[in-house]
Amino acid sequence: MRQKMRALMLVAPLLIFVVVTFIVPILSMLFRSVENDIVANTIPGTVVALSEWDGSTSEPPHEDVYRNLYIDLFKAEEAKQHTRLGTRLNYEKTGLSSLFRTTGRSLDDIGELWQDPLEDIDPNFEEGSFWYEMMSGSGGEGFLEQRRALMATMSGEDMSGEVGFVPSAEIVDLLPWTASAYTDFALWAAIRDGDTVAEEDPWESVYGALGMDLTSPETISAINSYGGPGASALQAAAANIDQLPSFGFREAFVEEDEDWGAHDVWATIKLYSPNMTPGYFLNAVDMTLTPDGVESKPDNQQIYTTLFTRTLVMALIITASCILLGYPVAWLLANLPMRTASILMILVLLPFWTSLLVRTSAWKVLLQQQGVINEILVWLGFVNDADRLILMNNATGTVIAMTHILLPFMILPLYSVMKTIPPSYQRAAKSLGATNWTAFWRVYFPQSVPGIGAGSILVFILAIGYYITPEIVGGTDGVFISNRIAYHISSSLNWGLAAALGTILLVVVLGLYWCYDKIVGIDNVKLGG
Amino acid sequence: MADGASNEAFVEFERVQKSYDGESLVVKDLNLTMPKGEFLTMLGPSGSGKTTCLMMLAGFETATHGDIRLGGVSINDIPPHKRGIGMVFQNYALFPHMTIAENLAFPLEVRKMGKAEQEEKVKRALDMVEMGSFGGRRPAQLSGGQQQRVALARALVFEPELVLMDEPLGALDKQLREKMQFEITHLAHQLGITTVYVTHDQTEALTMSDRVAVFDDGRIQQLAPPDKLYEEPENSFVAQFIGENNTLEGVVKEIKGNTCVVQLDGGEVIDAVPVNVSEVGERTRVSIRPERVEYNRDRLHEDAHTLKAEVLEFIYMGDIFRTRLRVAGNDEFIIKTRNAPDQVRLTPGTEIEIGWLAEDCRALDA
Numbered sequence: 001m002r003q004k005m006r007a008l009m010l011v012a013p014l015l016i017f018v019v020v021t022f023i024v025p026i027l028s029m030l031f032r033s034v035e036n037d038i039v040a041n042t043i044p045g046t047v048v049a050l051s052e053w054d055g056s057t058s059e060p061p062h063e064d065v066y067r068n069l070y071i072d073l074f075k076a077e078e079a080k081q082h083t084r085l086g087t088r089l090n091y092e093k094t095g096l097s098s099l100f101r102t103t104g105r106s107l108d109d110i111g112e113l114w115q116d117p118l119e120d121i122d123p124n125f126e127e128g129s130f131w132y133e134m135m136s137g138s139g140g141e142g143f144l145e146q147r148r149a150l151m152a153t154m155s156g157e158d159m160s161g162e163v164g165f166v167p168s169a170e171i172v173d174l175l176p177w178t179a180s181a182y183t184d185f186a187l188w189a190a191i192r193d194g195d196t197v198a199e200e201d202p203w204e205s206v207y208g209a210l211g212m213d214l215t216s217p218e219t220i221s222a223i224n225s226y227g228g229p230g231a232s233a234l235q236a237a238a239a240n241i242d243q244l245p246s247f248g249f250r251e252a253f254v255e256e257d258e259d260w261g262a263h264d265v266w267a268t269i270k271l272y273s274p275n276m277t278p279g280y281f282l283n284a285v286d287m288t289l290t291p292d293g294v295e296s297k298p299d300n301q302q303i304y305t306t307l308f309t310r311t312l313v314m315a316l317i318i319t320a321s322c323i324l325l326g327y328p329v330a331w332l333l334a335n336l337p338m339r340t341a342s343i344l345m346i347l348v349l350l351p352f353w354t355s356l357l358v359r360t361s362a363w364k365v366l367l368q369q370q371g372v373i374n375e376i377l378v379w380l381g382f383v384n385d386a387d388r389l390i391l392m393n394n395a396t397g398t399v400i401a402m403t404h405i406l407l408p409f410m411i412l413p414l415y416s417v418m419k420t421i422p423p424s425y426q427r428a429a430k431s432l433g434a435t436n437w438t439a440f441w442r443v444y445f446p447q448s449v450p451g452i453g454a455g456s457i458l459v460f461i462l463a464i465g466y467y468i469t470p471e472i473v474g475g476t477d478g479v480f481i482s483n484r485i486a487y488h489i490s491s492s493l494n495w496g497l498a499a500a501l502g503t504i505l506l507v508v509v510l511g512l513y514w515c516y517d518k519i520v521g522i523d524n525v526k527l528g529g
Numbered sequence: 530m531a532d533g534a535s536n537e538a539f540v541e542f543e544r545v546q547k548s549y550d551g552e553s554l555v556v557k558d559l560n561l562t563m564p565k566g567e568f569l570t571m572l573g574p575s576g577s578g579k580t581t582c583l584m585m586l587a588g589f590e591t592a593t594h595g596d597i598r599l600g601g602v603s604i605n606d607i608p609p610h611k612r613g614i615g616m617v618f619q620n621y622a623l624f625p626h627m628t629i630a631e632n633l634a635f636p637l638e639v640r641k642m643g644k645a646e647q648e649e650k651v652k653r654a655l656d657m658v659e660m661g662s663f664g665g666r667r668p669a670q671l672s673g674g675q676q677q678r679v680a681l682a683r684a685l686v687f688e689p690e691l692v693l694m695d696e697p698l699g700a701l702d703k704q705l706r707e708k709m710q711f712e713i714t715h716l717a718h719q720l721g722i723t724t725v726y727v728t729h730d731q732t733e734a735l736t737m738s739d740r741v742a743v744f745d746d747g748r749i750q751q752l753a754p755p756d757k758l759y760e761e762p763e764n765s766f767v768a769q770f771i772g773e774n775n776t777l778e779g780v781v782k783e784i785k786g787n788t789c790v791v792q793l794d795g796g797e798v799i800d801a802v803p804v805n806v807s808e809v810g811e812r813t814r815v816s817i818r819p820e821r822v823e824y825n826r827d828r829l830h831e832d833a834h835t836l837k838a839e840v841l842e843f844i845y846m847g848d849i850f851r852t853r854l855r856v857a858g859n860d861e862f863i864i865k866t867r868n869a870p871d872q873v874r875l876t877p878g879t880e881i882e883i884g885w886l887a888e889d890c891r892a893l894d895a
Contacts, residue, residue: 427616428624430589431684433639433640433687438639443624446624
């Protein structure tokens with residue numbers, strides 16, 4: 001037991017290192033491929049309200065959905081989160097990104113539709129201190145914490161701290177929309193902006209929310225019997241609701257952008273409301289999740305299956321050419337006299353010691369149409385000056401350069417296996433009457449197969465995930481799936497899709513490894529000795 | 530010599546030389562003639578050139594100079610696979626990726642023999658080495674001794690007239706080795722195959738061979754049947770190399786026909802057979818086998834010269850007694866006596882007198 005503990009302690013640093021730097025990132029990346037909490041986090045109220053909506057009919061969502069959208073979007077706009085949501089939804093339906101962006105700019109205008117008449121009815125509504133007095137009180141701590149948690153999830157920021165405001169339980173009860181909007185405002189003003197809530201003018205959304213509350217007849221009658229702070233202003237507003245806009249928030253949103261009335265926009269938002277989604281994976285195999293079910297993407301948008309197939313086929317071609325080129329070299333290494341073999345070994349290893357980028361760039365110099373190879377071929381007369389070979393920016397370039405770069409990974413395991421095959425086997429074969437070729441093919445080659453296996457696995461797995469070389473010499477026909485993954489990681493920032501592509505790649509490699517184990521047997525792989 | 534052996538030369542080495550680097554000769558002027566059916570062992574310390582000779586015969590090395598003939602035909606330019614020589618390797622060299630049966634079928638297959646015939650021959654060869662039920666196994670599943678038998682069967686399955694064996698028993702333990710020695714000789718004689726066997730183990734060479742060629746320094750030092758080799762070594766290398774041997778150094782005093790008198794460096798005088806000394810005054814090294822030394826005066830000639838000896842150590846070895854003496858200044862003089870009922874056990878510290886028959890003591894080169 002003690003001994004085991006000690007052994008565990010010894011490996012612990014490495015174990016922790018591997019877990020922290022390797023396993024955890026991979027798992028988190030895998031998780032990203034299905035994770036989709038951005039919608040529910042950014043517009044939580046809308047998602048809840050939308051769950052009531054039956055997307056299968058042509059009926060547009062209920063007014064409540066738009067009201068929630070307004071409250072949610074307003075604070076999301078303050079936290080600059082609405083564009084992120086727009087970008088996310090744009091992966092599934094183009095146009096949503098700009099819809100969210102432009103709407104974000106006009107949220108103030110929508111609020112002012114209610115703000116202006118309210119301020120006309122009672123000038124008290126212009127005063128931040130009046131609003132503070134009206135809204136604050138006691139008993140609303142639970143409500144405050146609830147809004148605080150939603151705000152923290154939405155903005156991804158720390159919202160803890162003293163707000164200097166507690167909504168009164170009476171108001172929360174009386175004016176639920178207004179209380180929500182005002183509490184959001186108070187939280188943001190106090191904690192993010194560091195202001196005193198009482199001194200700040202409330203957000204436009206608070207006026208809009210009051211407008212929402214005033215549409216309910218029960219609220220009107222409750223206001224008339226209300227006696228708390230700001231009762232007179234509220235009763236004035238209740239008495240003059242005819243001065244407020246007669247339309248609801250649906251009309252207000254559709255007025256700003258008619259897409260808000262579109263059925264498929266809402267269907268998409270509803271579809272991607274759950275916290276998990278198969279959307280990224282479907283995307284990664286050129287499918288898409290639509291409100292009508294899973295569909296293939298249009299032909300002109302299908303790229304990933306092509307890329308996966310190309311990556312696999314080219315990795316196989318590269319592996320095969322590595323075997324063809326590497327086998328004789330490894331054989332020479334294993335069978336030449338020591339001195340010559342070590343010189344040859346240095347030549348094999350030399351590229352290893354050169355930067356990958358330098359080697360790939362060197363291939364660029366060699367392969368281009370005005371490059372060394374073409375010049376020599378033209379000079380020798382094998383190729384017409386007019387139709388020089390296109391060796392680069394296509395699959396040929398990738399295969400040539402990657403074969404060269406991965407060759408040592410084939411030669412070294414082959415060499416170490418061949419080194420262990422005693423020459424007496426071939427001698428025995430010859431003494432038994434086999435010709436040189438038979439002795440090689442029937443006796444030597446089968447014993448070198450484990451080396452081929454090990455080299456092939458190394459080369460194939462390295463090739464399938466290769467990035468730099470295809471990027472530099474591959475052009476459009478020669479890029480691999482990893483180039484696309486890199487693009488989504490660093491340029492389009494669609495990490496979910498990148499994660500899904502990466503997961504598929506991982507599964508494919510593991511699947512091939514499994515097949516290899518079934519067919520050849522992993523015990524037959526030797527890296528040496 | 531085995532049955533069916535003729536005196537006609539089957540394997541011949543004629544003035545063969547071999548050099549790997551073009552400067553030093555590993556094999557110097559080798560001449561050897563073997564009749565058909567003979568079991569010949571090449572014995573020698575490592576680096577003596579015996580394995581090189583075998584490899585030249587098998588075709589894996591080419592002779593730098595000279596001629597190697599098989600059945601009267603020069604095989605210098607015939608590649609190994611066309612020589613039709615069976616070979617058993619030191620580490621057996623059974624193909625690990627083939628079963629035992631496939632290993633045995635290999636030489637038949639490359640000779641394009643029909644399947645049925647192949648099976649028949651493989652079966653017969655396996656039965657011959659009592660491995661009939663192991664055809665489906667792989668070499669790694671067999672013990673060393675079993676692998677050895679299979680290697681032997683494989684070398685014999687295509688019925689070669691000549692079989693070469695390169696220290697085939699080196700990896701086996703003592704008991705198994707002795708058993709296999711017997712089996713190999715038995716089989717070779719039974720089948721009437723000509724065998725060239727390479728070893729550095731002199732017991733193996735003596736027990737198995739019709740003739741033994743003792744190699745040293747790239748030359749055959751002596752080529753003779755085992756008994757002759759042991760009892761009548763022609764030079765001090767052979768005397769030292771084969772069996773246990775006592776040597777004393779001195780100068781030839783007198784030669785009378787087939788006996789001579791040698792005065793040892795300490796002044797003592799002994800009788801010996803002159804083997805390669807020819808004149809009086811020449812320095813010589815006399816050799817006497819431990820079991821031929823006598824300390825019972827009754828068993829010596831009356832005029833025999835004797836030496837004084839001091840018993841240093843008595844070792845009881847079961848079947849024999851081994852006694853170490855100091856004789857004429859040599860502390861490593863060994864005598865061996867049979868453990869018989871009337872045998873005297875010598876006590877260390879006692880002084881005795883030893884002697885031998887003149888014909889057992891050989892005056893060799895210094």
